[in-house]
Amino acid sequence: MNVFIGYLRQAGTAARFLLLATVVLGLLYPLAVFGVGQLIAPFQANGSVVKDSAGNPAASALISQVSADDAGTQDPAWFHARPSAVGWDPASSSASNLGPNDAKLLDAVPANRAAVAQAEGVSESEVPADAVTASGSGLDPHISRGYADLQIARVAAAHGLSTDVVQGLVDQRTSSGLEAFLGQPSVNVTLLNLDVAAAGHDD
Amino acid sequence: MVFSTASFITQIVVLLLALVLLHKPLGAYMERVFAGSTHSWPERVFYRLAGVDAGTEQSWSVYLRSVLVFSAVSILAIFVLQRLQGVLPGSNGLPGVDPWIAMNTAISFVTNTNWQTYVPEATVGIFVQMCLLAVQNFLSAAVGIVVAMALIRGIVRTKTHRLGNFWVDVTRASFRLLLPIAVVGATALVVGGVVQNFWSTEVVNQATGVAQVIPGGPVASQEAIKVLGTNGGGYFNANSAHPFENPSVFTSLFQVFLILLIPSALPYTYGRMVGDRRQGFTVAGVMAALWLTSTALMGWAVASGQGAASTAAGGLGEGFEQRLGPAASSLFAASTTLTSTGAVNVAHDSLPPLAGGIAMVNMMLGEVAPGGTGSGLYGMLVLAIIAVFIAGLMVGRTPEFLGKKIGPREMKLAALYILVTPTLVLVLAGITALLPDVMANAPAAGPHQFSELLYAFTSGANNNGSAFGGITSSGPYLSVMLGIAMLLGRFLPIALVLALAGSLAQQRKIPASSGTVPTHGGLFGSLLLSVTVIMTALSYFPALALGPLAEGLIK
Numbered sequence: 001m002n003v004f005i006g007y008l009r010q011a012g013t014a015a016r017f018l019l020l021a022t023v024v025l026g027l028l029y030p031l032a033v034f035g036v037g038q039l040i041a042p043f044q045a046n047g048s049v050v051k052d053s054a055g056n057p058a059a060s061a062l063i064s065q066v067s068a069d070d071a072g073t074q075d076p077a078w079f080h081a082r083p084s085a086v087g088w089d090p091a092s093s094s095a096s097n098l099g100p101n102d103a104k105l106l107d108a109v110p111a112n113r114a115a116v117a118q119a120e121g122v123s124e125s126e127v128p129a130d131a132v133t134a135s136g137s138g139l140d141p142h143i144s145r146g147y148a149d150l151q152i153a154r155v156a157a158a159h160g161l162s163t164d165v166v167q168g169l170v171d172q173r174t175s176s177g178l179e180a181f182l183g184q185p186s187v188n189v190t191l192l193n194l195d196v197a198a199a200g201h202d203d
Numbered sequence: 204m205v206f207s208t209a210s211f212i213t214q215i216v217v218l219l220l221a222l223v224l225l226h227k228p229l230g231a232y233m234e235r236v237f238a239g240s241t242h243s244w245p246e247r248v249f250y251r252l253a254g255v256d257a258g259t260e261q262s263w264s265v266y267l268r269s270v271l272v273f274s275a276v277s278i279l280a281i282f283v284l285q286r287l288q289g290v291l292p293g294s295n296g297l298p299g300v301d302p303w304i305a306m307n308t309a310i311s312f313v314t315n316t317n318w319q320t321y322v323p324e325a326t327v328g329i330f331v332q333m334c335l336l337a338v339q340n341f342l343s344a345a346v347g348i349v350v351a352m353a354l355i356r357g358i359v360r361t362k363t364h365r366l367g368n369f370w371v372d373v374t375r376a377s378f379r380l381l382l383p384i385a386v387v388g389a390t391a392l393v394v395g396g397v398v399q400n401f402w403s404t405e406v407v408n409q410a411t412g413v414a415q416v417i418p419g420g421p422v423a424s425q426e427a428i429k430v431l432g433t434n435g436g437g438y439f440n441a442n443s444a445h446p447f448e449n450p451s452v453f454t455s456l457f458q459v460f461l462i463l464l465i466p467s468a469l470p471y472t473y474g475r476m477v478g479d480r481r482q483g484f485t486v487a488g489v490m491a492a493l494w495l496t497s498t499a500l501m502g503w504a505v506a507s508g509q510g511a512a513s514t515a516a517g518g519l520g521e522g523f524e525q526r527l528g529p530a531a532s533s534l535f536a537a538s539t540t541l542t543s544t545g546a547v548n549v550a551h552d553s554l555p556p557l558a559g560g561i562a563m564v565n566m567m568l569g570e571v572a573p574g575g576t577g578s579g580l581y582g583m584l585v586l587a588i589i590a591v592f593i594a595g596l597m598v599g600r601t602p603e604f605l606g607k608k609i610g611p612r613e614m615k616l617a618a619l620y621i622l623v624t625p626t627l628v629l630v631l632a633g634i635t636a637l638l639p640d641v642m643a644n645a646p647a648a649g650p651h652q653f654s655e656l657l658y659a660f661t662s663g664a665n666n667n668g669s670a671f672g673g674i675t676s677s678g679p680y681l682s683v684m685l686g687i688a689m690l691l692g693r694f695l696p697i698a699l700v701l702a703l704a705g706s707l708a709q710q711r712k713i714p715a716s717s718g719t720v721p722t723h724g725g726l727f728g729s730l731l732l733s734v735t736v737i738m739t740a741l742s743y744f745p746a747l748a749l750g751p752l753a754e755g756l757i758k
Binding site: 006007010011013014015016017018022029030037040041044045048052054058062065066075077078092093094095098100103105106110125132137138139140142143175181183184186200 | 204205207209210213214249252253254255265268269272273275276277280322324325333334335337338341342370373377378382385386389390393394395396397398399400401404405406407408409410411412413415416417418419421423424425427439440441444445446447450451452453456509510511512513515516517518519520521522523524525526527528530531532547548549550552553554555556559647648649651654655671672673754757
């Protein structure tokens with residue numbers, strides 16, 4: 001009986017403790033971080049949303065934004081992002097989670113490779129690995145420098161821009177310095193396509 | 204993608220420098236946090252409101268009862284409130300959570316596992332994430348730390364039943380230790396690009412016509428404690444691979460730093476508390492040796508790019524994020540499995556076979572290098588007691604550990620501790636492997652199917668929470684079985700550690716003699732290292748041979 005009462009008393013303490021801890025750790029703490037974030041880094045805290053030349057929110061700099069048809073084929077007028085297991089939908093996020101020898105991957109990867117080679121008019125051996133593999137999040141906005149370079153001619157032609165101009169845009173959006181050294185040189189496709197749109201608009 | 208060795212080594216050096224620099228001040232701070240008998244005024248208010256008698260200390264059994272009751276109440280509350288999500292504010296329009304998923308998730312977060320059988324974006328709204336799950340990120344981490352403190356007190360104290368007060372310890376671990384670091388960490392993460400708001404944003408690209416709803420949420424605050432408390436439950440399904448949780452290679456390295464921060468400073472706390480800092484350095488040395496070896500092996504295994512898919516793709520890529528790259532992902536994968544974290548910035552399921560195998564071995568080591576917050580240290584101290592026993596057998600003396608006799612009772616407790624997780628993993632995975640209906644939840648073919656299953660139970664029983672994501676575990680059978688693995692894998696070891704602490708605390712201190720095996724220095728460190736590795740190898744080798752080793756041998 002004493003043991004039972006001991007447990008009951010502990011349970012009461014536990015419930016009150018949990019409630020009080022929730023007020024501090026589950027409400028005050030996130031609200032404090034929210035306040036500090038809005039004060040010192042509102043751009044990042046609100047999703048790194050970038051605006052177009054008209055000032056309207058156009059995209060998040062951190063999330064892939066892809067124009068694709070129902071079959072998942074990306075619009076040839078723009079730089080393409082990496083394959084995505086979630087169809088580039090920011091309402092979800094996932095990798096393919098297929099094993100390193102999985103038969104589905106062994107079908108998908110060569111098919112992706114053939115499609116990219118055809119779209120860019122290059123041989124299959126020139127297609128880099130990031131172009132044919134799904135990212136960990138499905139929302140990766142970055143591609144390798146190699147994959148961006150493959151796409152310059154196609155995108156330049158679609159927008160009536162010279163390849164030099166588009167090449168310059170790619171250079172600007174390629175990570176450099178410590179970021180590229182610790183990670184790898186990467187091109188942000190979401191931002192690059194906004195640049196292309198703006199450049200095409202100017203002409 | 205190419206594995207950059209230069210980047211890998213640079214990141215390791217930067218990380219180790221930061222941890223070496225901080226382990227003394229943080230370790231000393233943690234000693235002070237748990238040593239003092241004075242309470243600040245907010246704490247006194249907190250104790251009064253919660254009905255905590257902060258002045259009394261508890262015996263091991265009362266301390267354990269507090270752990271169990273607190274955890275049981277938390278599990279129940281989280282379960283019920285998840286079920287009620289649909290009628291509560293902050294649901295983001297989502298209905299009550301499926302009962303099996305709610306049960307599994309409640310256990311998962313209270314046990315510091317953070318196995319996620321649910322898809323966060325489609326299952327839980329802001330209220331569940333912020334007020335239920337993230338709170339447990341603090342409290343479950345605090346529970347691990349205070350159990351380690353109780354064990355050290357048991358080693359240090361003599362002829363007493365008292366091991367401290369659980370409620371006071373958890374309060375201090377949460378508010379004096381975890382919360383301040385989390386605030387700083389979360390702020391740094393926001394600056395680094397992690398989201399922290401309470402709304403989503405509609406964007407429209409006028410040029411392409413693409414409209415998107417950019418999600419929001421209190422991500423940074425959850426992210427900071429997710430890694431600091433070695434929890435690992437992501438705000439988003441893709442976890443630290445998601446650009447909003449981990450926007451750059453810098454935030455990725457910072458998250459690894461936060462994962463290792465407290466576990467790597469705790470040995471220094473231990474050394475100070477036992478009054479012999481060499482003890483702490485020896486434990487830290489063993490942890491560092493294991494961490495470095497395993498991390499290097501992970502780098503090597505990823506760099507190999509083994510696997511038919513990588514060969515077909517012409518390099519690494521599947522499951523990796525371009526902005527992070529294979530080096531940062533290898534470092535993250537090693538550290539998340541060597542601790543009880545389980546956050547991921549790459550899809551572990553798609554890693555080269557031996558890299559996936561190393562992730563499993565890291566967990567099978569018992570997550571002691573440096574392990575979860577607190578759980579890594581108490582795991583390593585139990586292994587040290589086993590090592591002392593083996594050394595005692597060799598010299599023919601009754602084993603002692605820091606002036607305490609390791610008698611039959613202590614040895615039984617330590618041996619049981621070592622047996623708990625391998626038994627859970629192998630028995631539960633073994634039973635499940637015989638059920639074809641359940642195995643259909645892991646659609647992979649050949650040895651990889653068994654790897655996905657073995658990974659799931661290894662992760663659950665060791666309270667890690669990372670997964671080979673190809674397995675679907677949201678059905679009743681796996682929800683329950685993994686729930687059992689998480690519960691027993693958390694609380695049986697805690698019960699045994701607290702019993703051990705109680706047993707040691709009752710003894711008087713015996714002076715060291717010429718026959719005493721020193722528990723510091725290179726010789727003992729090597730012994731401890733060998734014991735840790737051999738225990739794992741003996742327990743798990745056959746299972747590993749059927750999964751990742753078999754896969755790694757397939758060309």
